[in-house]
Amino acid sequence: MDRILITGALGQLGVEFIKYFKKYNLFVLATDVRNPKKKLNCTFENADVLDKNRIDSLVKKYDINIIYHLVAILSANGEKNPFNSWKLNMDSFQNIAEIAVENRIKKVFWPSSIAVFGTESKLELVTQNPLMNPSTIYGITKLAGEKLIDYYFKRFGLDIRSLRFPGIISTETQPGGGTTDYIIEMLNAAKKENDYCCFLSENTELPMMFIDDAIESAIKLMSVNRADLSISGSYNVTGFSITPNQLISEIQSNGFKTSVNFKPDFRQQIADSWPKKIDDSVSRNDWGWKPKFRLKESIEIALK
Numbered sequence: 001m002d003r004i005l006i007t008g009a010l011g012q013l014g015v016e017f018i019k020y021f022k023k024y025n026l027f028v029l030a031t032d033v034r035n036p037k038k039k040l041n042c043t044f045e046n047a048d049v050l051d052k053n054r055i056d057s058l059v060k061k062y063d064i065n066i067i068y069h070l071v072a073i074l075s076a077n078g079e080k081n082p083f084n085s086w087k088l089n090m091d092s093f094q095n096i097a098e099i100a101v102e103n104r105i106k107k108v109f110w111p112s113s114i115a116v117f118g119t120e121s122k123l124e125l126v127t128q129n130p131l132m133n134p135s136t137i138y139g140i141t142k143l144a145g146e147k148l149i150d151y152y153f154k155r156f157g158l159d160i161r162s163l164r165f166p167g168i169i170s171t172e173t174q175p176g177g178g179t180t181d182y183i184i185e186m187l188n189a190a191k192k193e194n195d196y197c198c199f200l201s202e203n204t205e206l207p208m209m210f211i212d213d214a215i216e217s218a219i220k221l222m223s224v225n226r227a228d229l230s231i232s233g234s235y236n237v238t239g240f241s242i243t244p245n246q247l248i249s250e251i252q253s254n255g256f257k258t259s260v261n262f263k264p265d266f267r268q269q270i271a272d273s274w275p276k277k278i279d280d281s282v283s284r285n286d287w288g289w290k291p292k293f294r295l296k297e298s299i300e301i302a303l304k
């Protein structure tokens, strides 16, 4: 039986993973440095993933054999304190890798990001393995993690699996400090009939994915035989691509009024170094990835 530890469990992805696993009655230990505002449907421990001994003792106490390591400082927040971002993103990754090796953890899931790409990555349609020179500290930590996944697999047989998530559209929990966050902010403003000031320009195209697809893709990747995976790093995945202008049209065609003005800030430069579209054919071929939620459906559900 899988006994799952989720770190960063109160974040955008974590709460959705908890819901998913509880549907199948799996044991979940959720950890976070914050405390839950409402009661979680699983075991919770307040724990800092930088405290390796504490996480290690929890892994032993609860007999954990699978880890979803979701802790990270995202792209925009990362730029505000790059030293701290490197420390949190990388030290937590290293702690989990060491704990996983020492405790013979079966599999680890760790999200990477479209932030690993850079302006030399042929951004119109980014393939699995282009030139990668990320411009943000967040992207650099994700690319470093991808390299370590490959290294630890060859060195220790540690099975870490990873997806390069685009912006994730969730309805329950908000992201925090990312460059793709505008999409959720604009959707929420439309629902509340509030004005919205968009920090990216009208025609900035970025890849996105609906939350249910993000969860499904990770679960699917974690369930296949390692031998079927041609990549021991991180896989491209995407749902669809959208610009702020297209989002406004979609919001309006769902009967909502929008009042959006544009004031691009430092996040524009980050977005300009990220893919417009993602080629996820290697994921489709290796482990049968296929998104269920396309643009119209995702926006329609998010507006409910």
Ligand code: SER
Binding pocket: 074, 075, 076, 112, 113, 114, 115, 138, 165, 166, 167, 168, 177, 178, 179, 180, 181
């Ligand atoms: N959503 C993330 C961000 O905007 C990208 O992985 O930082």
